[in-house]
Amino acid sequence: MTVFVETFAPEPYQVLRPFCVVLRADGDEYQALFPDAGISTTAETSEEALANLKDVIIGTYEALSRHAESQLGPMTLRQLRVLKEVMRKID
Secondary structure, three states: OEEEEOOOOOOOEEEOOOEEEEEEEEOOEEEEEEHHHOEEEEEOOHHHHHHHHHHHHHHHHHHHHOOOHHHOOHHHHHHHHHHHHHEEEOO
16 A cells, blocks of 8 residues: 655655555555655554654664765665655654
8 A cells, every 4th residue: 555645744744745555464564655755664554563663764864864975875865865855854
């Protein structure tokens, strides 16, 4: 199933444009994927998987934003650019 992420509430991040994530059953777990950024996670329920994915997206954004783009490798640079297209921190 494909769902759109439209908010990170209550976290201080704004979704600049809704983006698609994929939720799918994987055995007795659910997997949530944000394929454009190469980010995924799993949990016991689809709701938990989506919540975990949002946490991982925020964590990845925060971690990669601490570095100059010239310090990032091709994959991490691509991830950061995708994330910057869909979200920003609210100051």
